[in-house]
Amino acid sequence: MGVDPGSRMTGYGILRFHNNQYHHITHGTINVASLPTLAQRLRVIHETLYELIETHKPRTVAIEQAFVHKNPKTALILGQARGAIIVAVGRAGLSFEEYTPRQVKQAIVGYGAAGKEQVQHMIKALLNLELEPDSDAADALGVAITHCQTGSPLAQFARRSRTRKSSFRGMKIDDR
Amino acid sequence: MGVDPGSRMTGYGILRFHNNQYHHITHGTINVASLPTLAQRLRVIHETLYELIETHKPRTVAIEQAFVHKNPKTALILGQARGAIIVAVGRAGLSFEEYTPRQVKQAIVGYGAAGKEQVQHMIKALLNLELEPDSDAADALGVAITHCQTGSPLAQFARRSRTRKSSFRGMKIDDR
Numbered sequence: 001m002g003v004d005p006g007s008r009m010t011g012y013g014i015l016r017f018h019n020n021q022y023h024h025i026t027h028g029t030i031n032v033a034s035l036p037t038l039a040q041r042l043r044v045i046h047e048t049l050y051e052l053i054e055t056h057k058p059r060t061v062a063i064e065q066a067f068v069h070k071n072p073k074t075a076l077i078l079g080q081a082r083g084a085i086i087v088a089v090g091r092a093g094l095s096f097e098e099y100t101p102r103q104v105k106q107a108i109v110g111y112g113a114a115g116k117e118q119v120q121h122m123i124k125a126l127l128n129l130e131l132e133p134d135s136d137a138a139d140a141l142g143v144a145i146t147h148c149q150t151g152s153p154l155a156q157f158a159r160r161s162r163t164r165k166s167s168f169r170g171m172k173i174d175d176r
Numbered sequence: 177m178g179v180d181p182g183s184r185m186t187g188y189g190i191l192r193f194h195n196n197q198y199h200h201i202t203h204g205t206i207n208v209a210s211l212p213t214l215a216q217r218l219r220v221i222h223e224t225l226y227e228l229i230e231t232h233k234p235r236t237v238a239i240e241q242a243f244v245h246k247n248p249k250t251a252l253i254l255g256q257a258r259g260a261i262i263v264a265v266g267r268a269g270l271s272f273e274e275y276t277p278r279q280v281k282q283a284i285v286g287y288g289a290a291g292k293e294q295v296q297h298m299i300k301a302l303l304n305l306e307l308e309p310d311s312d313a314a315d316a317l318g319v320a321i322t323h324c325q326t327g328s329p330l331a332q333f334a335r336r337s338r339t340r341k342s343s344f345r346g347m348k349i350d351d352r
Contacts, residue, residue, distance in 0.1 A: 037266075037271055039262055039265050039266035039271055040266055042259055042262045042263045043266030046267070047267070066252055068248055068249060068252070070248060071248065072244055072246060072247065072250075073244060073251070075251040075252040075255060076244070076251040076252070076254065076255040078255065079251060079255015079258070080255045080256070080258050082255070082259060083255060083258060083259020083261075083263070084262070084263045086215055086256060086259075086260070087222045087259070087260045087263050089215050090215035090216055090218055090219030090222070091219055091222070095215055096215055
């Protein structure tokens with residue numbers, strides 16, 4: 001399970017990684033922008049993710065690492081959303097790993113400074129989706145894929161191949 | 177219920193405010209510094225506060241507002257602990273209020289730049305405790321008392337009297 005935390009929009013994506021193949025299970029966004037209180041917003045982020053974990057029982061959770069904001073106030077607000085998410089992971093008895101946006105873009109597009117559209121496009125292709133997921137869900141699926149690649153034998157090969165500056169074409173080896 | 181959030185030590189305090197009198201119920205600190213993962217630390221903060229809320233069913237929760245750190249990384253870490261706390265409040269169907277450390281010191285000691293020891297000393301006196309609570313729990317009880325004062329008729333009077341520069345003696349009116 002991958003999660004892209006946000007105080008208003010949190011993306012999630014669940015996939016199965018088996019025999020070096022990705023099987024898309026579900027993805028979505030949790031939009032709490034219209035809820036009036038912080039307690040309600042964090043509760044909904046938390047409960048939604050907790051229910052998803054209880055339903056799909058992922059083996060692990062990968063969370064997109066916070067971009068370290070220059071603004072401490074923004075960092076505090078994002079931290080609160082991350083706290084709500086991490087408590088859902090902890091309550092389910094799971095651990096989590098973190099990946100930076102750059103690592104995710106590198107893993108998905110083969111280029112750490114790739115744009116959001118490129119990530120969405122590649123996620124659709126990698127998971128054989130009919131439509132491109134929206135940006136938060138695409139990032140969440142992206143961080144899940146990044147986690148699957150890291151530590152798998154495929155990942156080692158992918159990393160080596162990327163050092164040859166294969167950039168976009170580097171992804172080919174992960175494509176089914 | 178008052179809470180003083182921290183990523184390692186979180187203080188809590190529960191009291192009953194009835195007929196303009198404070199009745200101490202419980203207080204303590206949640207020390208998660210020795211737990212190995214962030215998921216475990218946030219889970220323990222969350223579950224402990226959630227169980228306390230379920231047991232004591234406070235009418236509302238007052239949280240000490242984050243001192244806005246200059247360091248965004250520190251703000252993110254504190255935000256995560258706050259998220260774990262606020263989700264416990266939200267799951268219990270409660271709302272919360274926030275007070276700055278300065279407001280708490282002003283309410284408890286009558287002086288916004290008071291030291292930790294002064295807060296601990298006054299909390300012991302106000303609640304007829306046998307011992308001074310440790311600093312995090314004292315701050316938590318302090319924020320709970322601050323909340324009781326705000327909005328009560330006593331509070332209006334206390335605020336007016338404080339504008340007369342009564343400083344420390346301003347507390348007298350809240351003393352039983």
